[in-house]
Amino acid sequence: MTSYPVPAPSADGGAGFKLLSVFLGLVVVIMGSFGLWLALSAQHAADRAATAKSAATSMPGMDMTAQAGRATQSFAGAAPANADSLAMAHAAYPATLPAAPAGGVANVQLTIGHDVVSIAPGVKYEAWTFNGAAPAPVVHVRQGQLVHVTLKNASPMPHSVDFHAARVAPNAAFSDIAPGASKTFTFRANDPGVFMVHCGTAPAFVHIANGMYFAIVVEPANLPHADVNYVLVSSEWYLNKSGLDGAASLDLVKAEQMTPDWVTWNGYAGQYKVHPLTAKPGQTVRFWVVDAGPSLNTEFHVVGTLLNRAWLNADLVDAPQHDIQTAVVPAGGGGVFDVKIDQPGIYPFVSHSFASVMLGEVGLLNVGNVPGTMSH
Numbered sequence: 001m002t003s004y005p006v007p008a009p010s011a012d013g014g015a016g017f018k019l020l021s022v023f024l025g026l027v028v029v030i031m032g033s034f035g036l037w038l039a040l041s042a043q044h045a046a047d048r049a050a051t052a053k054s055a056a057t058s059m060p061g062m063d064m065t066a067q068a069g070r071a072t073q074s075f076a077g078a079a080p081a082n083a084d085s086l087a088m089a090h091a092a093y094p095a096t097l098p099a100a101p102a103g104g105v106a107n108v109q110l111t112i113g114h115d116v117v118s119i120a121p122g123v124k125y126e127a128w129t130f131n132g133a134a135p136a137p138v139v140h141v142r143q144g145q146l147v148h149v150t151l152k153n154a155s156p157m158p159h160s161v162d163f164h165a166a167r168v169a170p171n172a173a174f175s176d177i178a179p180g181a182s183k184t185f186t187f188r189a190n191d192p193g194v195f196m197v198h199c200g201t202a203p204a205f206v207h208i209a210n211g212m213y214f215a216i217v218v219e220p221a222n223l224p225h226a227d228v229n230y231v232l233v234s235s236e237w238y239l240n241k242s243g244l245d246g247a248a249s250l251d252l253v254k255a256e257q258m259t260p261d262w263v264t265w266n267g268y269a270g271q272y273k274v275h276p277l278t279a280k281p282g283q284t285v286r287f288w289v290v291d292a293g294p295s296l297n298t299e300f301h302v303v304g305t306l307l308n309r310a311w312l313n314a315d316l317v318d319a320p321q322h323d324i325q326t327a328v329v330p331a332g333g334g335g336v337f338d339v340k341i342d343q344p345g346i347y348p349f350v351s352h353s354f355a356s357v358m359l360g361e362v363g364l365l366n367v368g369n370v371p372g373t374m375s376h
């Protein structure tokens with residue numbers, strides 16, 4: 001550490017020298033702290049590089065060798081010249097809640113694969129998927145049904161499935177299965193709500209960030225009637241390149257820093273702006289919302305109305321709250337929200353954490369089939 005010469009105190013300038021000494025002492029402390037911070041930062045960067053390297057060797061299919069502890073640039077909003085026509089041609093993820101099976105047993109077949117998916121117009125991503133999509137198609141069961149899960153791993157590495165709706169020993173039901181292997185397990189869907197399902201193989205963070213999630217609706221018998229039911233899954237995407245020329249894969253550092261390139265409803269930026277959800281005036285529209293994360297919450301808000309009923313945290317056992325402006329759906333959680341809109345128009349639904357809107361998490365509910373569009 002550099003030392004600073006301090007003049008000897010003299011009879012006439014004692015107070016001034018004391019002040020100067022205190023000041024210089026402070027400088028030494030600050031410089032010392034800065035040096036320590038530099039050393040710790042360097043050590044931290046080295047640790048991260050080592051972690052990224054070991055992750056690269058332990059996770060086939062992921063190239064993280066270029067990530068020596070530093071995130072790539074942002075690719076937010078990257079779009080080809082024909083983005084509009086690509087968005088139009090893209091078949092929107094079916095948000096409509098499918099019918100639940102009749103009888104006492106609900107069979108859920110899941111095949112795990114590694115597939116290239118589109119996450120925005122012209123943007124491709126090397127995803128890890130259930131049933132070929134991120135999110136996988138919605139599963140709908142009735143409260144009390146026995147859910148019989150068949151999981152098949154058609155990918156080149158171990159994966160698993162974790163149902164938040166289940167009360168089962170996870171070390172058995174949610175355990176990894178090897179490439180080519182299959183397993184079955186059951187759970188009784190006793191708890192109503194809308195729940196996240198995801199791959200729980202370590203690091204679950206990476207498996208979720210790569211697209212391994214979907215929503216399961218466990219519908220109770222006693223909910224007030226809804227005319228239309230839509231399921232929305234929020235998630236973030238962290239890209240190591242734009243995905244415009246060849247599929248991107250995960251930028252682990254960006255994911256750790258929670259700086260996504262895209263945030264989507266049902267896996268594709270802005271898809272319900274181009275292909276709006278619809279309702280008739282006066283209908284009750286129920287949104288079953290899951291936030292898959294992996295890390296950011298969703299602040300669910302419908303522009304131009306309030307949430308008439310809000311079952312926060314998808315708690316369908318207790319009474320809902322009423323007339324809510326914005327409801328938090330936590331990462332790894334759900335919420336059920338009813339709106340009843342009488343006036344025809346175009347009503348955007350967003351995460352009111354508006355950075356997410358800029359990154360693609362905005363859709364439109366067209367009430368009454370009115371012409372036009374709306375940005376927000």
Ligand code: CU
Pocket residue numbers: 128158159160199200201207212
């Ligand atoms: Cu997995």
Ligand code: CU
Pocket residue numbers: 162164196198332
């Ligand atoms: Cu979980």
